[in-house]
Structures are given as C-alpha cells and as structure tokens.
Amino acid sequence: MRHETLALKAIDFEIPELTEEKMPTALRIGPYRFYFYSYDCGELRHMHVDRENKSAKFWLDPDVALAENHSYSRKELRDIERITRENVETLRNEWDTFCSGNTSAA
DSSP states (O other): OOOOOOOOOOOOOOOOOOTTTTTEEEETTTTEEEEEEGGGGGGGGGEEEEETTEEEEOOSSSSSEEEESSSSOOOHHHHHHHHHHHHHOOOOOOOOHHTOOOOOOO
C-alpha cells in the first residue's frame, strides 16, 4: 500500500484589526474592560464587559440591567453590575460623546 503525503497550504487572510475607533473603551477597572462597538450607536445605550474569554452586556437606561451573559458566574455578574452602577454616568457620557460625533451611527 502506498501512502501519500498531503501538503497543506496555509491560507493567509486578513482579519480587520479592531481599533479604538471601532470598539471604544469607556472604562477599565481591575480585569474588566467596558466598551461598545461603533455600530452600536443606533441602539439604546449599553456596555459590553469583557475579561479573558468572558463577556456580558449591560443596558445603561433607564437603569443598569443585564442584557446578555457569556460565561460569568452570578457572583461576578453582581460585582460587574455594582461597578457599572458606580460608574454609570461616566459610561453614559463616554457613549454620548462618541455617538454624538459618529456620523456612521444609524
């Protein structure tokens, strides 16, 4: 039986770099990064919060509320919610400042 070796060709493709222009960071506290996507400006104000491979989304209006959770424990979500509440005015101001000047917002 004859064995053939297959040569695998590496496929080179570009992944668009995610910059502060596309994903503005509103706040960093401890291991958490609070940010939003530039194309989110057409939505209600909210923040994504990432740490390592975990992510959550919190609405900022009318009150802070969890919208999505990906891998955070309940305890850590409570901590993140507390941090969000303590900094809600800063987060809202960051959103408003960016989105009011973003002509690509819906």
